């Protein structure tokens with residue numbers, strides 16, 4: 001083995017950082033088609049949990065400003081915040097996802113109807129007649145990085161399959177969670193979803209990274225930042241579409257009021 005090959009091998013084994021991947025080549029249409037056109041039962045369970053959590057925490061609340069960080073091609077976290085928000089900001093780093101979100105929030109596809117129907121089984125969601133129209137009016141899409149968010153800006157927030165799915169470096173997973181919590185106001189309720197033990201994912205011909213995390217990593221990342229409910233873990237099961245992970249984890253909680261994040 002030559003010295004050059006050894007150096008190359010060492011380089012390949014170094015975990016890739018967020019900046020090492022081609023986020024602008026993220027095929028939003030393909031990702032949406034694979035993951036959300038036919039609702040995956042675990043996602044619908046998460047939607048029920050989001051509904052019940054936000055409804056309980058924000059009882060009667062409205063006129064708030066919510067944020068979904070790393071929104072990608074997924075509207076269900078935003079739909080779960082819709083009744084409580086006068087403004088709803090969807091942030092993503094990828095130009096293709098930002099363009100997709102700008103189109104999709106202005107008249108979303110019928111594939112999101114089953115997600116809304118799940119939400120609309122309870123108040124305050126059930127009082128909204130035209131969620132499609134309302135999302136178009138309240139949503140604003142922004143390009144931005146989770147690592148450069150404003151501090152203590154939003155009243156409630158979501159972050160689904162982002163912190164562990166944008167890098168292979170555990171320190172970037174921790175920094176992403178910290179930054180997400182940091183962008184919320186003290187006491188703000190939030191929900192975050194994580195892929196358990198993901199080894200990375202492919203969208204079309206592009207590979208994207210992941211940090212292999214479990215619920216202990218999630219709890220550690222939030223320690224001293226938030227008061228959380230026990231995480232909900234759903235087994236991946238036999239799913240031929242989404243492979244390379246063992247389960248999905250949902251954490252709901254509130255940012256602590258005395259955190260330094």
Ligand SMILES: C[S@@+](CC[C@H](N)C(=O)[O-])C[C@H]1O[C@@H](n2cnc3c(N)ncnc32)[C@H](O)[C@@H]1O
Nearest residue numbers: 070071072074092093094145146160161165166
């Ligand atoms: C696995 S996808 C999750 C998308 C969506 N939230 C979902 O629930 O399916 C990861 C998302 O993180 C976005 N992303 C990558 N790097 C980011 C960064 N530095 N800041 C914010 N978002 C980023 C990607 O563009 C992509 O939309």
